[in-house]
Amino acid sequence: MSLTPKKITERSGLVVNPVKTCQPIGAMYAALGINKCLPHSHGSQGCCSFHRMHLTRHFRDPVVATTSSFTEGASVFGGRSNLNTSMKNIWKLYNPDVVAINTTCLSETIGDDVGSMIASMDLPEGKTVIHASTPSYVGSHITGYSNMVQAMIKQLAQKDEEASNEKINLIPGFVDPGDMREIKRITKLMGIPFTMLPDTSGVVDSPMTGKYEMYPKGGTTIEEIKDSGNSKATIALGSFASEAGAFELERKCDVKPYVLKTPIGVKATDEFIMQLVKITGQEVPYALEEERGQLVDIMTDTHFHFHGKTVAIFGDPDVVIAMTEFVVSLGMTPKYVVTGTPGKEFKQQVDAILEDAGVEGVKVKNPGDLLELHQWIKNESVDLIIGNSYGKYIAKEEDIPLVRFGFPILDRSVQSYLPIVGYKGAMRLIEKISGALLDRADRDATEEDLELVM
């Protein structure tokens, strides 16, 4: 039985099947990208439990965070004593190098000033505490990521009078560790020294050793974050998740910011690499040229599989914007583009891509939800859906193939280890997209129409 009415009605109070979640989980994810950091959620224990559950399901790795465990008393008298007790217990029991505190809707609404609470605490020698204000009723999980990145820079980065450290700062955005590894690999191939912050590779994709490490090897070190103020430039990948941090560093330490798209597809990857070239004067090594050539070769070999295929894309703004550009470059027609994260820039950026490609009649919506996307599809279907696991309900009901992409993926594995960014990531996406389309063609082919060679 379908629950989705075909008739679309205006809604002012109701969100059905969201394409976003709340700030604190984004802040928690960003905090996991700091070396030996324990994220701490200043609010009720349910929030922390839900965030850990969700991240654990996506990454299939242990995600550890603590909570102030608010009770009725704390919500009346404020959370100061809960935070003090928490910090005492954290140092004693878990001994991280850094604690990154995020607030929740509860602690924000009762007016807890976490900054001043920390200022009046005695920290043990060599320990660091940072904090970000992340009320759940503002923005989305992407905003929370952005706020935590901004907080780590604002509270830690410093500029020494000495000369620049010649490094480039890379803010990767809310992407998988596999993507962060790929961005680092490309930068290394260029021979450019860099700091990625935050960096969850080696944390939520840590290897099996038979030993549980509460603080795995990965993550940006405190020293590196401090030193980011001495870098030559910052490249922020994805304006929604990353530009606030880059601009903060410019304000604080005069490090020049460059805001680019998440490097998904040939064009956005070219732009990323060219930006590196412009800033550093380094040459593009043959290894990267070769990869690019391979990608274009693949796109040529397969272009007829994609041409004119219609697609619905939903998910987080930065990756959805970049994905829209990529599918357009494959000759596909994006028909619906949706994110739940608010912010005018989304429509501007997507519209610019579509206008550039001469694609018309595309429905672009933010903030939108999956009910509306489903209604659009019911009225006019598409050949493919690209989005997170929540797309499977629509995919199943409407019998449309789904390519899983973004966050969260709760029903498939391995994706967080492998990239969708860079030339290699684009190859992987082509394999996924063409695989989905051709599997469908095979499935739908009558016996006499089944082709061996496609």
Add this chain to the structure above:
Amino acid sequence: MSRSAELGTLEERKDSILRNSKQEKKDLKCDQNSVAGAVSQRACVYSGARVVLNPITDAYHLVHGPIGCASYTWDLRGSLTSGAEVFRNSFSTDLREKDIVFGGEKKLTAAIDEIVEAYDPKVVFVYSTCVVGVIGDDLAAVCKAAEQKYNIRVIPVQAPGFAGNKSTGYKAAGNAILELMDTNVTPLKKKGINILGDYNLAGELWILQGYLNRVGIEVNAKFTGDSSCEEIMRAPQAELNIVQCAGSMTLLAKKMEKRYGIPFVKISFVGIDDTIASLRKIAQLLGEQKIIDNVEELIKEEQAKVKEELEFYRQRLEGYSAAIYVGGGFKAISLIKQFNSLGINPVMVGTQNGKKEEYARIRDLTDEGTIILDDANPTELEKFMKERGADILVGGVKERPLAYKLGVAFCDHNHGRKHPLTGFVGAVNFAKELDSTLNSPVWKIIAKESGGE
């Protein structure tokens, strides 16, 4: 060395952990709020209320709060349905900053209006969340106004996350269910039984229902797994309540006893022994000789069906050690018995929300030296699994990767279970699942890599 230092844990936590000793009888501290700053595996009031009510298949579950509360609980566990699919959607008011400042009642009213307009619902549950509890929206008034306007049930579920723990949420859900039951004032006619606290994960309720039907017991209503609102409304006419998940449903059963005069019995269909005991207990309570005989017949038949397979797995599993970390004490007890019957020794047993009498029972059932713990954190789980040499952990979603990282096998006996673990067939599935993880070749690779074995 102090006792807590010996256990490598917080002073505040020391009374929540004990090493089973037959000589020294000491009660475990439980039913407390988590220690601030601990990595608690527990959830909140809202979470407790939502997991209990969510499986009601044709109800509209509207979360009044910021988006997170709705998105993390969207279709969060595999409750199967034979009817409506409404509950697998996420409805929320997605409160924004201006709603927090000016109040969210208007938005809530609009959201209910929009649900009514689009879907023609019969029952809407409206959940309050932390922030709603603080800004003081009058949930009850908004719901009442909507009930009058549309002549449907709009039931408030008071569940601000901070106002207690998951058990408080169970209570809120129970109150909402009672509220729904009071919709009809039809004359009471005693017939059939109600099944309480089976959430139909992987279709478990259907197995239980099948057994009852076979022996001639009519199921009047089941909640909340695979239930409809209408079915819950007719629950008051049953002659007996059987309670499967004791943690979430005992309080409701007690209230139903008081209000409708329906007696209740706690049962467990986890494992062969408990299944047999439960079937017999239900038959005895109903008192009909025919049913009592049928139950014996069914037990004989079903046991014969699974005997060979269980023996096959027993041979493959005997000698392993297990750690248990589950939500409630009642389930932990069933699991201990089931492990014992498979020749597996439980060396660590913990629960998130166990009760005092349950922990006493756990002490009786386990060996000297078994670690028993309440509201444990990952550090403690790791420490005691290692120390006691557990080969497998039975737990929930957050424990799975922890076990794997330790090179320990894992079985999800919580929301994430994929095969029914109820009744006779469930006992075989459980053994099969233990075998598939304990005897997986992957552990050999890990052992080789970490230089062991």
